[in-house]
Amino acid sequence: MSGYVCSFLLIIGAHTWPMFQKDIQHLGRADVIGPPAPSLLWTFSLGAISSSSPVIAEDGTIYIGTTGGFLFAIDPEGNEKWRFSTGTPVNASPVILDNGDICCATSAGELINVDASGDEQWRFTASGQFGASSSPIVDGSRIY
Numbered sequence: 001m002s003g004y005v006c007s008f009l010l011i012i013g014a015h016t017w018p019m020f021q022k023d024i025q026h027l028g029r030a031d032v033i034g035p036p037a038p039s040l041l042w043t044f045s046l047g048a049i050s051s052s053s054p055v056i057a058e059d060g061t062i063y064i065g066t067t068g069g070f071l072f073a074i075d076p077e078g079n080e081k082w083r084f085s086t087g088t089p090v091n092a093s094p095v096i097l098d099n100g101d102i103c104c105a106t107s108a109g110e111l112i113n114v115d116a117s118g119d120e121q122w123r124f125t126a127s128g129q130f131g132a133s134s135s136p137i138v139d140g141s142r143i144y
Helices: none
Strands: 007-008 041-046 061-064 068-076 080-085 102-105 110-114 119-124
Touching: 068 102
Parallel strands: none
Antiparallel strands: 007 041, 061 068, 068 080, 102 110, 110 119
């Protein structure tokens, strides 16, 4: 698959980053101090541009959407766990829900929820002229 390559510098240990800018306050700060001399661990070809930021689950799985219409799950070693076809671009960061499901918004105005295995759980299509360019916001059991 030709296209763009996604590179990550990862900090050793389990440090979650479940949504855009890390938390509901969108502080964007890590809980750890990075290494004094970071090094590239791996690269991964997404096959398309990604305008979304990745999110990281407790087990270290990285989730990222692409303008090619896919949501990817990448393990901490840089291997593809699965890819889910959304059918339209995912321009914003996905969010990891409390139950481990991943929710993303598409440019077609859909909210799509998949489980940690990459299986679709539900899909909501907004009515009218709507195209998501921002990440879903989760507050308890509500998704905005």
